Amino acid sequence: MDETPDDHLRLLADRHRRILLDQLREDPVTTRDDLADVLRRVDSDSESDTDGETRRRRFAVELHHIHLPALADAGVIEYDPDDGTVVYRPDERVERLLDALSTGWTRTADPE
Numbered sequence: 001m002d003e004t005p006d007d008h009l010r011l012l013a014d015r016h017r018r019i020l021l022d023q024l025r026e027d028p029v030t031t032r033d034d035l036a037d038v039l040r041r042v043d044s045d046s047e048s049d050t051d052g053e054t055r056r057r058r059f060a061v062e063l064h065h066i067h068l069p070a071l072a073d074a075g076v077i078e079y080d081p082d083d084g085t086v087v088y089r090p091d092e093r094v095e096r097l098l099d100a101l102s103t104g105w106t107r108t109a110d111p112e
Contacts, residue, residue: 003074008097011074016059017067021098024077024088032068032084036060 012018016039019044023038024030040052043059068079068086076094078087 001002001077005093007074008093011070011076011099012094012097014059014063017071018098018101020063020067020071021076021094022086022102025087025090025098028088028090030086032060032063032079032086035068039063067089 012021019039019042020035027034033049033056036056039059039062039097043055044052064081064084068077068081071077072079074091074094076089076091078089079085
């Protein structure tokens with residue numbers, strides 16, 4: 001990934017992409033369907049729709065058409081749209097930014 005800091009920030013501006021990258025840091029080889037399940041679980045409390053399978057399908061479509069292509073274009077994953085496999089390719093600058101964002105959110109969320 002040979003891009004500017006602004007490119008990195010745009011990539012990580014989306015909450016779902018940050019969640020995906022956090023998951024991929026823990027499990028670097030997975031599938032689009034497994035990632036859709038992760039997003040469904042994370043957003044289950046915030047959705048009024050009680051049909052988990054509908055949400056999972058919606059997330060799978062978003063992953064296929066939006067998030068995974070953006071991450072692949074940035075070079076932080078390899079994505080095979082035919083079989084749905086996703087392989088994480090760590091990028092040091094993205095890793096540092098994710099760490100900084102995570103630390104910053106934790107720090108500001110804690111009132112003490």
